[in-house]
Amino acid sequence: MAEDEVNYASVVFKSNQQQRSEVKKEETVYDEVKVQNKATEQTPDTNASAEFLSDKKSNRGCRHYQQLACCLGTLCIILVLGIIAVVVYNVTLIHENDETELNQLKENQTTLNAVNRNLTKLNNKLSSDNEDLKRNQTELTLHINNLTQVVTVFEKEVTNLTEENRNLQKKNEELETQNEELETEKKNLTDQIRNLTTSWNELNVSRAQWSIDAYCPKDKDKINNNRKCNVCQDGWLPFQSDCYAINNADPPEQKTWEGARGNCTGKSSDLAVVNNETEKNFVTGNNWWNSGNSAYWIGLRVEGGNWKWVDGRNLTYTSWITTSPTDGQCAVSVKNEFKSVSCDEKNGWICKKKALTL
Template sequence: MFTTNRILGEKPLRGRHGVQLVACSLGILCVILVAAIVTSDQTALIGDLRQNNSILTSESQQLQMEKSALERQVETLRRERTELSLTRTQRILDAYCPKTGDKEERRCNPCQEGWLLSPSKSSCYLVKTTKNYHDWKTWEEAGEDCRQRNADLVVIESQQEQEFIREISHEYSDISLYRYWIGLRRTSEVWKWVDGSNLTESYWINRPSDNKDCAASVQWSSPEGWRAEDCAYKYRWICEMKALSV
């Protein structure tokens, strides 16, 4: 009786033990599988991070190179601007205060050589009197020529200045039909000077026509001396700049 029960009782124990082994094995396999998956994901993530880091490092180096190049360009431009400023200053000094004598002493004048001093001694005028028509300029071209000389087309601000400009036009006009561009133009039906101010006192010979928007000074016996002309016509011109106080 004891022997039979013992034999019969051992079979269930062995069966439970086998199930436990299988369950344990499956658990271990699951752990290993999860660990493998996690390791694989981490490896892929690390690879991606390294790749991204490499890209960012490369981009950072490229940006640093571009920054250095821009800094060199800025320094070059700054140096060139300084040199141009010094050159311009020297050119202006030579124009107004040329060296004279063996000692190369400088004597300053209100106007550059070839320019006329106004009666008020506040402005200098350059009258372009070339007789060759091919050297004449449109209103825009004349203004650009003046600006290259650090001047602009003349702005007439008073009766005295108008008389002076009219005399200039008469003195330098070997033919009465010659005109000289002045710094007056009509924009949006309003006549304005090149300095941006509106026309307040005019000296028109005739009422300006609607299709002629630039003003020219002409030889005329009366105080008036302006004519409205087509801006594309080519004439002589008069530049004006501030006189140097000496």
């Protein structure tokens, strides 16, 4: 919009300065006309006077019209000024409204900028939270996968344990059945033990009586049947604190090493164990060799690559047998020495047990 013009409804309105300049121009023309009229009035000519009167009348008419034109121009100017004032007022109102709206828009823009900044911060925070949530989701996914694997393993273990539990229940039922059977057997064995205890007591009484008769026989030549006790029972040879039974069996009745030992244990004794040189000389140098037997089993054999006595002790006198120990070999007593032979040979044997202390 130009500085000196205001366009309103396709009409060009002039500013106040332009209106003032036009009024001045009209006044200048009016003054020139008055000067010309005075000049014509000062002419002495009559014709000129007549013309002056006619001109004067015409000038009056012109003046009248000029006044009307001035009034009309004034009214137009007033009207234009009113319109201009209305337009200016409206423009002012519009400008004020525009300023108000502009200020409001600025305030709104400031508010929106603040909101935008807050939203930007919130968006950044939400983006960060979203990244954290993604990381947490990834970790949770891995954790869930691990837990799934663990659960799978646990389910397999539970299945195995369930199967083992069923097997254990079956075994428990079997054990309960066996327990009942064992209880029955226990009861039967208790009855048997009771019966055996009674029999054992009776046997002990019988054995005690037998021991008395064996070690303290009655004197058959005396009427009062007095007893005389010996350290060894009849048929046993006393030596030091032990008793020896020399079994001079004939070849058909001779026994292997195991058979000979069984015979000795049946007599509450065992194959002879020799503890020292004196006892060795007694076993190997006695006069029972004249019976015809050349060898007698003693309680010495090879076990685990070593010579062992039947009481569990190792042979300490290695010079008594020079033969290397070989499994399946047993010792026999021959004239003045011990000798290694097969345990399956058959020979006589020597039993030994403790002598009775009187």
